[in-house]
Amino acid sequence: MLLQTKNVTKVYQLGDIKVRALRGVSLGVERGDFVAIMGPSGSGKSTLMHIMGALDTPTTGSYFLDGEDVSKLSDDQLSEIRNQKIGFVFQAFNLLPRVTALKNVMLPLVYAGVEKKERRERAKEALEAVGLSDRLENLSNQLSGGEIQRVAIARALVGNPLVIFGDEPTGNLDTKSWKEIMKIFQDLNDAGHTIIIVTHEPYLTKYAKRVIYLKDGEVVRNN
Numbered sequence: 001m002l003l004q005t006k007n008v009t010k011v012y013q014l015g016d017i018k019v020r021a022l023r024g025v026s027l028g029v030e031r032g033d034f035v036a037i038m039g040p041s042g043s044g045k046s047t048l049m050h051i052m053g054a055l056d057t058p059t060t061g062s063y064f065l066d067g068e069d070v071s072k073l074s075d076d077q078l079s080e081i082r083n084q085k086i087g088f089v090f091q092a093f094n095l096l097p098r099v100t101a102l103k104n105v106m107l108p109l110v111y112a113g114v115e116k117k118e119r120r121e122r123a124k125e126a127l128e129a130v131g132l133s134d135r136l137e138n139l140s141n142q143l144s145g146g147e148i149q150r151v152a153i154a155r156a157l158v159g160n161p162l163v164i165f166g167d168e169p170t171g172n173l174d175t176k177s178w179k180e181i182m183k184i185f186q187d188l189n190d191a192g193h194t195i196i197i198v199t200h201e202p203y204l205t206k207y208a209k210r211v212i213y214l215k216d217g218e219v220v221r222n223n
Helices: 045-052 075-085 101-111 116-129 145-157 175-190 202-207
Strands: 003-014 017-029 034-038 060-065 086-090 163-167 194-199 210-215 218-222
Touching (some): 003 045, 017 045, 034 175, 045 060, 045 163, 075 086, 086 145, 101 116, 145 175, 163 175, 175 202, 194 202
Parallel strands (some): 086 163, 163 194
Antiparallel strands (some): 210 218
């Protein structure tokens, strides 16, 4: 099992009010899986992704990634896990403006301490994998929305992570572009990458091998 949550809860304290975002979530994801996590607003799907993506820790329960209990790690240790084992693709793209596609993709490797020549070669390979070999030197403002999201996928891919998370990865795209992006995720999964996307769009679930439905912080369906 690559990822596993065991009775994970998450409680946020907002003044005098406790908000229970997750209520005992237990699930597992195997290597090479393609999972879509669905649910209405407030269902806990983004909170669950933040915990599985080592952006947050559970209030109670355990979370294991590649056999390691991530739920009790410090902020610095979580940062190291994210840098070494996890790739993220966000709805808002989160690329640096006025920076080339190549340099945007190279950035995670800078933090990882990879030397410059290798950074460049790996970034080029990642951009080629998402069909952007002819856009290496284009700035973000010279790319379409679909191309920008492809750069974001290449950036997530370049560190060779154990798992790639997509947080509403097609939310800002037109129909043609989101279909292209989901096809890239599908191709990456076919090549052996583990993919987990969080979405509220039912039409995206046809691309996944498995769908997990959340409601009120609980798993109501997992198939």
